[in-house]
Amino acid sequence: MAAPYIVTISSEKGGVGKTTLATNLAIYLKALHEDLSVTLLSFDNHFSVDQMFRLKRKETPKGDVSDLFTGASPNELIETGEYGVQFIPSCNRLSMMRRDLDDPAALARALAKSTLDGIVIIDTRPDLDIFTQNALYASDRVIVPVKDAPSMDNCRHIYDFFDAHGLSRKPLRILPCLVDGRIHFDGPFRDPYQLLKAYAINRGYRCMEGYIAKSPKVESLNTNPEGKIYPVLTHGRHTEVHVQMTHVARQIYLNSIDTDQRRLEEYLAEMVHAEQEHQSAYEKRRSNLQPGCLVCGKPLVDKEVIGPAGYFAQSSDLRVSGYLEEECFNSLVFRHFYGAKRTIEAHDPIWDLFRETAQRSYFLLQRAPHTRNFYQQKLSFYRFDDNGLEVSHKTIELQEFEKRLLSKERSDLYPLLERTLFDAQGRLGDAFLLLRKVSSDLPEEILFDQNFASFSAVMAKASTQLP
Numbered sequence: 001m002a003a004p005y006i007v008t009i010s011s012e013k014g015g016v017g018k019t020t021l022a023t024n025l026a027i028y029l030k031a032l033h034e035d036l037s038v039t040l041l042s043f044d045n046h047f048s049v050d051q052m053f054r055l056k057r058k059e060t061p062k063g064d065v066s067d068l069f070t071g072a073s074p075n076e077l078i079e080t081g082e083y084g085v086q087f088i089p090s091c092n093r094l095s096m097m098r099r100d101l102d103d104p105a106a107l108a109r110a111l112a113k114s115t116l117d118g119i120v121i122i123d124t125r126p127d128l129d130i131f132t133q134n135a136l137y138a139s140d141r142v143i144v145p146v147k148d149a150p151s152m153d154n155c156r157h158i159y160d161f162f163d164a165h166g167l168s169r170k171p172l173r174i175l176p177c178l179v180d181g182r183i184h185f186d187g188p189f190r191d192p193y194q195l196l197k198a199y200a201i202n203r204g205y206r207c208m209e210g211y212i213a214k215s216p217k218v219e220s221l222n223t224n225p226e227g228k229i230y231p232v233l234t235h236g237r238h239t240e241v242h243v244q245m246t247h248v249a250r251q252i253y254l255n256s257i258d259t260d261q262r263r264l265e266e267y268l269a270e271m272v273h274a275e276q277e278h279q280s281a282y283e284k285r286r287s288n289l290q291p292g293c294l295v296c297g298k299p300l301v302d303k304e305v306i307g308p309a310g311y312f313a314q315s316s317d318l319r320v321s322g323y324l325e326e327e328c329f330n331s332l333v334f335r336h337f338y339g340a341k342r343t344i345e346a347h348d349p350i351w352d353l354f355r356e357t358a359q360r361s362y363f364l365l366q367r368a369p370h371t372r373n374f375y376q377q378k379l380s381f382y383r384f385d386d387n388g389l390e391v392s393h394k395t396i397e398l399q400e401f402e403k404r405l406l407s408k409e410r411s412d413l414y415p416l417l418e419r420t421l422f423d424a425q426g427r428l429g430d431a432f433l434l435l436r437k438v439s440s441d442l443p444e445e446i447l448f449d450q451n452f453a454s455f456s457a458v459m460a461k462a463s464t465q466l467p
C-alpha cells in the first residue's frame with residue numbers, strides 16, 4: 001500500500017484560519033472523492049476537530065494524538081467521524097510532553113509504520129514547537145495561511161526549519177487567507193490578495209492558486225446557539241469561500257496523485273540507507289580489530305565471536321584497536337600502577353572494587369610529557385570518568401621494564417605497548433591508548449554506532465586534557 005500524502009497547515013500566527021482550513025479541507029476532499037481515505041489530526045490544544053467530527057455515543061477513545069509519540073500505531077487511534085472523515089482525537093496535555101520530545105522525525109516514523117493511505121491533514125498550533133516540527137518533517141505539502149504582512153514575515157522560520165533539516169522546500173506553499181474583498185488599493189496591486197501574492201513572490205515563496213476570502217458567513221459557522229462548528233460545505237455553500245475551498249481541495253488532490261515519491265517513502269528510503277551506513281561502519285570497525293588479546297595475544301576475535309574480553313582499546317591515531325582479557329588488564333594495572341608487591345588472590349575484595357569502578361571509567365596510557373628521549377621514557381596511566389574528565393593519573397619509568405626484560409622477567413606491559421603505542425624502534429610516539437570496560441555478554445556492543453560515538457567523544461575530550 002502506498003504511503004499517505006501528508007498535508008500540514010502551519011503558521012506561527014494565530015487566527016489566520018488554519019483550523020478552519022484544515023477541517024474544511026478534509027470535508028471537501030472527501031466530497032470530491034468519496035473513496036479517498038482522509039484522516040485529520042490536530043496538535044492544537046482546542047478540540048475543534050473532535051467537536052466537528054465525532055459521531056454521537058462513541059465509546060471512550062483508544063487514545064489521542066499524544067500516543068503517536070509514545071509508540072502507538074496511528075491505525076489504532078483512528079476514529080471514523082462525520083462526513084466519512086477519519087480523525088485522531090485531540091489532546092490537551094501536549095504542552096507537558098513538549099519538554100521530553102526532541103526528535104522531529106518521530107511522527108514520520110509512526111506514520112510510515114502504519115497502513116494509513118489517502119491523505120492525512122495535520123492542523124498545528126501557532127508555534128514552531130516540536131509537534132509542529134514533527135508535522136513539517138513528515139509533510140508532502142505545507143500550506144502556510146497568511147493574512148497580512150506580519151504573518152508573511154513569520155513564514156521565514158518555517159523555511160529555516162526546512163533548510164536546517166536538509167529538507168527540500170518544494171512542499172511549502174503560501175495561501176492568502178481571510179482576504180477582505182472590500183479593500184481596494186490604487187496602483188499595481190488592486191487588493192490585499194494581489195499585494196500578499198506579490199510579497200510572497202518577492203520573498204521567493206511559492207503560493208497555492210487562489211486564496212480564501214474573509215466571509216462573515218464563514219465566521220458565524222462556529223458561533224451558534226447549538227455550540228457546534230459547521231462546515232462551509234454544508235452551511236456556507238453560497239459563499240465564495242465554498243468555491244475557494246473546492247479549488248484548494250482539488251489542487252491538493254491533484255498534487256497527491258502527481259507525486260512520484262511521497263515524503264514518507266522518501267523518509268523510509270533514508271532510514272534504510274542510514275541503517276546500511278551504520279552496518280557498514282560497524283563492519284569496518286569489526287574488521288579492523290586485532291585478532292588476539294592486546295596483552296597476552298590469546299585469540300579473542302574471529303569471524304563469528306568476540307571474547308571472552310574484558311576491555312576494548314583503541315589508539316588515538318586509530319592505527320590499532322582490539323580487546324584485552326579482563327585478567328590481563330587488571331593484573332597489569334595492579335602490578336605496574338597500583339604497586340602491588342604480591343600477587344593478589346582471586347577472591348581478594350580489591351578485585352571487586354576495581355571491577356566496579358572500572359565499569360564507570362576510561363583508562364588511558366600515554367608517554368609522560370617531556371620524556372621523548374629513548375633512555376628516559378616514562379609512561380602515564382590515567383583514569384577518566386564517564387564524561388571524559390580526569391580522575392587520577394600516575395607515571396612510571398619504562399626503563400625498569402627493559403631491565404626486567406633483560407633479566408628475563410616477563411612483562412605484560414611490554415607486549416601491550418609493542419602492539420599499540422611503540423614504533424618500530426620501541427619508542428613511544430605521541431598517540432595514546434584509550435581503554436573501556438566492555439560487557440562480557442556482548443563485547444562488540446561498544447562497536448555499535450551510539451556506543452562507539454561515546455567512546456570517540458571521550459577520546460576527543462581526554463586528548464584536550466592531556467599535557
Ligand SMILES: Nc1ncnc2c1ncn2[C@@H]1O[C@H](COP(=O)(O)OP(=O)(O)O)[C@@H](O)[C@H]1O
Pocket residue numbers: 013014015016017018019020021126178212213214215216218219220222241
Ligand atoms: N474565511 C473566513 N472568513 C471569516 N472568518 C474566518 C474565516 N476563516 C476562519 N475564520 C474565523 O477566524 C478565526 C480564526 O480562525 P481559525 O481557523 O481558528 O484560525 P487559527 O487556527 O489559525 O487560529 C475564527 O473565529 C474563525 O471562525
Ligand SMILES: [Mg+2]
Pocket residue numbers: 018019020044124
Ligand atoms: Mg487553530
